[in-house]
Amino acid sequence: MNLDVELKNALRRVEPPPGFADRVMRRVAPASAGRLKPARTLAAAAALIAAMLGGWGVHETLRARNELLVAVRIASQKVAHAQQEIRK
Amino acid sequence: MKHIIVTILLLVPAAAFAQSGRVTIDIPPSLAAKASESVDVNLDGVMLRLASRFLSDEDDAEIRDVVRKLDGIYVRSYEFDSDGEYDRSIADSVRRQLGPEWKRIVTVQSKMRENTEIYALPRGDSVGAIVVITAEPRELTIVNIVGPIDIDKLASLEGNFGIPKRGKHE
C-alpha cells in the first residue's frame, strides 16, 4: 500500500452540493440570484422609485436589504444557539 | 448639586430611550479597526421597511413575516484574531440601560463556548423589543431589535440562510 497515494485519494477535493454558488449569491446579492415574479418585480420597482423620490439611491436601498438579511441571520443564529444550549 | 442634576438629566433620556426598546450600543472606533470581521447594521423606520420590501416572495417569506412589524434592527458584531481584544465594559454599558421593565429571559454561560444573554421588553402579552449580548473570547455581538417580535420565529429563521437541509442532496 502506498500511503501517499491513498491519502491523496482520501483527501481529494470534492464539489459542494449543486447550487452552492447560487446559495452564496443569494446571501451576497439577492438581486443576481433567482428571479422575481412579475408582480413582485413591479412592486420592487415601485419601492425603488419611492426610495429614489425619498432621496435614497438604488445602491443604498439594495445595500439596506443585504444589511437586513445579515442582521436577521446573526440575530436568529444567536437566539437559536441559546435555545439549543438550554434544551441540552 | 449641579453635578448630580446634570447626571440625572443625562440618565433620564437614556432610560426613556431604553423604555422604548432601543438601546445605545457604544463601540469605540478603535475596536472596529482591530476586528478581523465586523458587522454594523442600523436599520429603522423607512429604510427598514424599504429593505424588507426587497425580500423575495419565495425564499424570504418567513423573514419578511418576522421583520414587517419591526421599528428597528441594530447589530454590532466583531470577530478578532486573538482572545481578549475587546473590553467587557462595552456589554456592561448596554446592560446598564436595561431598566427593571426589561426581563432577562436566557442566560447561557460556558467557559469554552459563547456566553449569551437575551433580554426582552414585555408589551402586554408579547415582546416589544429584545437585546441579545454574546461575548466570546474572540467575538462580541450585540443585537437590539425594536418592535413586536416572536423570539421562537426569529430562532427558526436560522435554517433559512441558504444552508440546504440534510437529505436534500443525498
Place this chain on the structure above:
Amino acid sequence: MAAIAESAADDTLARAREGDHDAFAALIEEYQSIVYSIALHFFGDRARAEEIAQDVFLQLYRSLAAIQTRSHLAHWLRQVTSRKCIDEVRRRGLHRVDLDDVQPSVPPNSPDPFLARRLRARIARLPDLQRLILTLRYQEDLGPSDIGRTLGLPENTVKSYLHRALTALRKEFA
C-alpha cells in the same frame, strides 16, 4: 495558451472587484471545491462544511478589494477557511465526525474500499491541527513552508505535526 488563460482569469477577478456579480459567481464556482473540501475533511460533516464555505465566500465578497492576483486569492481562501474551521471548533467545542458524510464514493484508483474507509476513519480521529495540516498537504499539495504561511505557524512546527500524523497513520496501515 497558459498566459491567455491566466489573463482571462485575472480579468474575472478584476471584474468581480468592480462589482460584477456574474464574475464573482464564476470565482465561487472555480474555487468552491477547495474551500468546501478543506471544511469537509476537517469536520466530516457536509452541512457544517457548506456553512463554513458560504461564510468564507461572503467574507471574500467583502474583502475583494484587497485581492489582486489569483495566487493571492487561492492563498487567502485556504487561510480563511482554515481559520474558520479552527475558530468553529473553539466556539462550539468538540465536533462529531460522521464518517458516512466524508466521501460517498470509493476513490477511483483504490482497489480496497474498506482500506479507504478505515483510512478516512483514522484521519477523522487525528487531532484537529494534524488533520488540517494533512488536508493542506494532500488535498492542496502544499509544502510545509506554504502550509506554515497559511496557518501562521513556523515551518518546523508544520513538519513536526505532519510527521506525527503520518507516523500514526503508517503504524496502522503499513
